[in-house]
Structure formats: structure tokens, C-alpha cells
Amino acid sequence: MTDRPTGSIIVLSDSLAYYGPQGGLAADDPRIWPSIVGKRLGRSVELFGRIGWTSRDIWWAITQDPRIWAALPTAEVVVLAYGGMDSLPSPLPTALREQIRYLRPSRLRQVVRDGYAWVQPRAAHLGWPLALPPRITVEYLEKVRDALVQLRPDLPIVLCLPPTHASPYYGKVHRGRVPTTTAMREWAQANGVATVDFYPTTLDEFGNHPEDMNPDGIHWGLRCHERIAEVVVAGVGPVLESGRSNPGPDRLT
Numbered sequence: 001m002t003d004r005p006t007g008s009i010i011v012l013s014d015s016l017a018y019y020g021p022q023g024g025l026a027a028d029d030p031r032i033w034p035s036i037v038g039k040r041l042g043r044s045v046e047l048f049g050r051i052g053w054t055s056r057d058i059w060w061a062i063t064q065d066p067r068i069w070a071a072l073p074t075a076e077v078v079v080l081a082y083g084g085m086d087s088l089p090s091p092l093p094t095a096l097r098e099q100i101r102y103l104r105p106s107r108l109r110q111v112v113r114d115g116y117a118w119v120q121p122r123a124a125h126l127g128w129p130l131a132l133p134p135r136i137t138v139e140y141l142e143k144v145r146d147a148l149v150q151l152r153p154d155l156p157i158v159l160c161l162p163p164t165h166a167s168p169y170y171g172k173v174h175r176g177r178v179p180t181t182t183a184m185r186e187w188a189q190a191n192g193v194a195t196v197d198f199y200p201t202t203l204d205e206f207g208n209h210p211e212d213m214n215p216d217g218i219h220w221g222l223r224c225h226e227r228i229a230e231v232v233v234a235g236v237g238p239v240l241e242s243g244r245s246n247p248g249p250d251r252l253t
Helices: 033-041 055-064 066-074 106-126 134-151 177-190 199-208 222-242
Strands: 008-013 044-049 075-081 157-161 194-197
Touching: 008 033, 008 055, 008 066, 033 044, 033 222, 044 066, 055 134, 066 075, 075 134, 075 222, 134 157, 134 177, 157 177, 157 222, 177 194, 194 222, 199 222
Parallel strands: 008 044, 008 075, 075 157, 157 194
Antiparallel strands: none
16 A cells, blocks of 8 residues: 655635635635645645735745745645736726725715725626736746746746626726736746636636636636646646656647
8 A cells, every 4th residue: 555645735826715605615625626636636735826816925924924835845836826916807906906995984985985885887898907917927936937047956846827707896807817828827837837727617617617617707616626626636637646846748738
């Protein structure tokens, strides 16, 4: 009988990794896709993420969160599962939008929030600006990759390409997905990083099974989590076997 692998899978993500059809779930919930991936590949999973995280937030987490530092020495692979938030339309600059929560008194904060909630889906049809331009997404991807390489030059990386959404909060507009995905894919190819694509699965689930998805039109149902897990396993499995981010010409891209 062989010993079970002692290494782990680190997942750096936004809330799509741990939100279900009714809201957020615990990081070790067996129904979310990182947990399913870990079970199928026989590894423990270290999930780090937060709602609304962009590539910039992941970079801040890499540099500031000691839990990530503690997890890296025993990791076998890092899965970068973010970028979807980067590609969403953001008429109000992110830095200003995030300051709404700090407004006082509470009545003023609520008025501003209500105003933003009215403007956001209408202004989203402009398709611009994005939460992060594709070139900035790539800059932060490279910063994250460089930091990981400095600490663990042997550590493989798998990049998840952005999903789509059907959210009324963003006017059901996602014009930024293609340029963001193109930039991320080109960066991955240039750096020998394997990729998996969340778009086909999420397009199908939102289009054909919207009743199973979260009503916010952003987060997923549990079947979608299972299907996404299959996509990630297909990409991460060969990387774990080969010990390299790019296992060869037959890798999933």
C-alpha cells in the first residue's frame, strides 16, 4: 500500500471558489470545486480567497498573508483561479467604489450605495472602464508568478481563464472577458504556465440551467462546481504527475 501524497494544492481565488447557489460556504465544504479537486487528486487543499478579489488583491495577499507563506513549503501546485472580477465593467473606479463602506453617517452610506446600485448596471453597457485593464492583470500575474518562483522555483502553476456571468448588477455585460482572457492566455503561454478555461462550462450553466445558479448571476450552483472541478482536475492532474507547469503539447489550454 502506497503512502498518500503529503503535498497540497493551493488555490488563490475570488469568491467563485467558495460561493454556492445561496451564498458563501466554508473553505472545506465538500461541495465546492476546490474540495472536489482535492478529493479526486488525493491532496489536501489550501484555499485563499475573498469576495471581489482581483489580480491586484491576490498580489496583496501573497505579500501580506502569513497563512499563504506557511502553506507554500508543502504545496505541490498553485492554482490561480481569478481574473473574472478584473474583466467586469466598473464605471466607478475600484478605489472609489471600495470607499463607500467607510462613509458616515450610515444614512449617507446607504444613499450612496443606492445611487451606485442604480448607475452600475446602466453604465456597464458602456463596457468600459474595466475593474482592471488586461495589461494590469498581466502585470499582477507576473508579480505573483515571480514571487512564487523566488520562494519555490520548482512549484508548478496552473492558471484558470475567466468565466462568464449573467448578472443584472453588471447589466449582463461582459465585453471585457475576451481581451482579459486573451492577455492571460498569452502570458501563460509565454511563461510555460498550463491553463484551464472556465468559460465554456459557465456559459452553458448560465444559459441552460440558470435556475440552478446563484440568483446574483455571478456565482454558481453546485452542479457547476462539480463541472468546474472536472475541468481543473483535467489540467492539474497532468501537472502533478509531471511536476511541471507545462506538461507538454497535449496539455489543456
